[in-house]
Amino acid sequence: MNVEELVRDSLRxxxxxxxxxxxxxxxxxLELRRRRRTRRxxxxxxxxxxxxxxxxxxxxxxxxxRDVRPAHITDGRVAxxxxxxxxxxxxxxxxxxxxGYSTQKGVDQPNKDxxxxxxxxxxxxxxxxxxxxxxxxxxxxxxxxRMAAVLERDLPASRVxxxxxxxxxxxxxxxxxxxxxxxVFSPDGGxxxxxxxxxxxxxxxxxxxxxxxxxxxxxxxxxxTGFTLIDVAAGTGQWHKLPYWKDRYGEALxxxxxxxxxxxxxxxxxxxxxxxxxxYHALDGTDVRAPAVESHLWPSVEAGLSPDGRLAxxxxxxxxxxxxxxxxxxxxxxxxxxxxxxxxxAWADGRRLIAWGIGGDGDEFHQRLVLVTVGSQKVRPxxxxxxxxxxxxxxxxxxxxxx
Amino acid sequence: MDAExxxxxxxxxxxxxxxxxxxxxxxxxxxxxxxEDLLQNALIRTAERWQRIxxxxxxxxxxxxxxxxxRWRLKWPRREVPVAELPEAGHAPxxxxxxxxxxxxxxxxxxxxxxxxxxLVLRYFEDLxxxxxxxxxxxxxxxxxxxxxxxxxxLRTLAPELTAPDGAAPRPSRDFSPVEVRP
Numbered sequence: 001m002n003v004e005e006l007v008r009d010s011l012r013x014x015x016x017x018x019x020x021x022x023x024x025x026x027x028x029x030l031e032l033r034r035r036r037r038t039r040r041x042x043x044x045x046x047x048x049x050x051x052x053x054x055x056x057x058x059x060x061x062x063x064x065x066r067d068v069r070p071a072h073i074t075d076g077r078v079a080x081x082x083x084x085x086x087x088x089x090x091x092x093x094x095x096x097x098x099x100g101y102s103t104q105k106g107v108d109q110p111n112k113d114x115x116x117x118x119x120x121x122x123x124x125x126x127x128x129x130x131x132x133x134x135x136x137x138x139x140x141x142x143x144x145x146r147m148a149a150v151l152e153r154d155l156p157a158s159r160v161x162x163x164x165x166x167x168x169x170x171x172x173x174x175x176x177x178x179x180x181x182x183x184v185f186s187p188d189g190g191x192x193x194x195x196x197x198x199x200x201x202x203x204x205x206x207x208x209x210x211x212x213x214x215x216x217x218x219x220x221x222x223x224x225t226g227f228t229l230i231d232v233a234a235g236t237g238q239w240h241k242l243p244y245w246k247d248r249y250g251e252a253l254x255x256x257x258x259x260x261x262x263x264x265x266x267x268x269x270x271x272x273x274x275x276x277x278x279x280y281h282a283l284d285g286t287d288v289r290a291p292a293v294e295s296h297l298w299p300s301v302e303a304g305l306s307p308d309g310r311l312a313x314x315x316x317x318x319x320x321x322x323x324x325x326x327x328x329x330x331x332x333x334x335x336x337x338x339x340x341x342x343x344x345x346a347w348a349d350g351r352r353l354i355a356w357g358i359g360g361d362g363d364e365f366h367q368r369l370v371l372v373t374v375g376s377q378k379v380r381p382x383x384x385x386x387x388x389x390x391x392x393x394x395x396x397x398x399x400x401x402x403x
Numbered sequence: 404m405d406a407e408x409x410x411x412x413x414x415x416x417x418x419x420x421x422x423x424x425x426x427x428x429x430x431x432x433x434x435x436x437x438x439e440d441l442l443q444n445a446l447i448r449t450a451e452r453w454q455r456i457x458x459x460x461x462x463x464x465x466x467x468x469x470x471x472x473x474r475w476r477l478k479w480p481r482r483e484v485p486v487a488e489l490p491e492a493g494h495a496p497x498x499x500x501x502x503x504x505x506x507x508x509x510x511x512x513x514x515x516x517x518x519x520x521x522x523l524v525l526r527y528f529e530d531l532x533x534x535x536x537x538x539x540x541x542x543x544x545x546x547x548x549x550x551x552x553x554x555x556x557x558l559r560t561l562a563p564e565l566t567a568p569d570g571a572a573p574r575p576s577r578d579f580s581p582v583e584v585r586p
Binding site: 007015018320361362 | 405406407420421425429438439446450469508512523541555559565
């Protein structure tokens with residue numbers, strides 16, 4: 001037998017021995033695809049301790065259906081504007097409110113690089129409307145929706161600003177010499193987690209181009225260096241090294257690899273491509289095991305753990321034309337039930353969530369904000385439909401925080 | 404992707420993923436985890452363009468091949484194992500049986516560069532003519548021919564027992580360097 005024949009034989013034998021692909025591969029692929037499409041630039045809507053409430057009291061106008069509320073929730077406030085897209089006036093439900101939104105577009109550079117550029121509209125708590133503020137490359141809103149953390153163009157930014165939403169002025173600048181690319185407040189608003197990068201995580205570099213469908217396309221370059229944890233009251237921070245460059249193939253799927261707080265603010269986590277999808281760190285960056293109640297949380301499901309810690313917002317669970325997302329037991333990961341939402345974005349209280357719902361045309365990208373309730377099939381529209389077209393002015397990304 | 408397209412994508416993956424995974428396993432030199440990730444990434448890219456693709460399987464396979472030989476993957480240290488020393492003839496395992504030969508070859512295949520292995524998989528597993536391999540990889544027929552030749556030569560170097568006659572000393576090739584395909 002010559003080498004060619006041996007190669008042929010060996011390859012066929014190896015192929016015969018390969019076990020079948022996992023049964024849930026298609027679901028996993030669709031979930032990962034959704035994850036890449038939806039950039040995580042929102043604040044996790046998790047339980048918040050003592051935060052100043054924004055005075056929004058819009059009575060329930062939809063009287064149909066059974067109101068399912070646990071005893072400890074006394075506030076059923078809903079602010080809905082089903083005719084507005086992008087929203088002009090405040091949208092919220094229960095403890096969750098949309099503190100702003102962004103639109104984004106790819107801006108080609110003279111050197112063939114492309115920068116994903118966001119434009120923010122942030123809540124003006126006085127008028128309860130969203131006000132355009134195009135100064136920032138990145139913004140995130142603190143619980144209470146009185147303050148935002150902002151990064152100037154171009155990323156990585158050398159400082160982070162603490163912006164007063166009432167008058168639109170930066171009240172304090174905190175230097176981040178390592179280069180800030182993202183920020184998120186802790187659930188109690190006391191700490192600000194700033195992810196640092198060596199390169200702009202929103203920039204696709206021509207120097208890293210690859211061929212896609214016959215044409216060369218610039219690609220993002222992973223460059224996370226670590227994070228700075230800022231004490232908001234003191235305005236001081238400590239930087240910790242936590243690099244992310246490439247996965248084990250030397251390839252990294254996302255240039256943006258932002259860090260997030262756990263539901264109680266005691267740990268940090270980052271999304272990873274391998275199961276279970278979240279890698280946890282202590283506040284100094286050392287690796288730790290996932291907290292038990294977060295060990296089954298999906299990285300792409302922004303709503304995460306319910307405020308009372310009893311339920312976890314799960315992944316898309318629809319079949320065929322059914323639109324549904326799972327509600328899981330956070331400790332076991334087992335499905336408890338489903339709710340009629342496409343992507344679960346923020347818990348309004350222990351039973352209700354703000355989600356993306358989709359239109360009657362079945363297009364998964366033709367979405368509007370809806371309020372869904374665990375144990376009910378009722379869907380209450382909160383906004384108008386956003387555009388299905390990527391990077392268009394009509395496709396807005398909400399920014400949630402807690403009241 | 405609307406609900407109907409999503410369903411057809413799920414049906415395609417259910418029907419073809421095991422066959423595609425076999426190819427991915429070969430491309431990664433038998434590394435099951437790497438193969439699963441390779442296929443997963445190819446399917447994500449396919450899902451992005453699902454409604455515009457006429458022949459999904461051909462598309463996925465092309466993405467698999469091209470991802471595997473992309474420049475990033477060449478940087479993964481496990482993909483290229485430099486051969487510093489020749490195996491000692493006296494310690495070579497008995498390569499007389501077919502099973503042992505295949506085992507030797509399998510180890511040698513895993514030590515090729517991703518590009519070399521991809522060309523061999525296309526030529527000897529998919530049984531594609533050189534012109535089709537060139538089309539799949541976006542390179543010239545001459546490059547396919549030379550890469551095939553050098554890949555086989557490298558296999559002979561890595562596993563000289565495969566070609567050595569009984570009792571004879573292995574005859575090493577002089578080609579120890581990884582070969583890259585330039586499209």
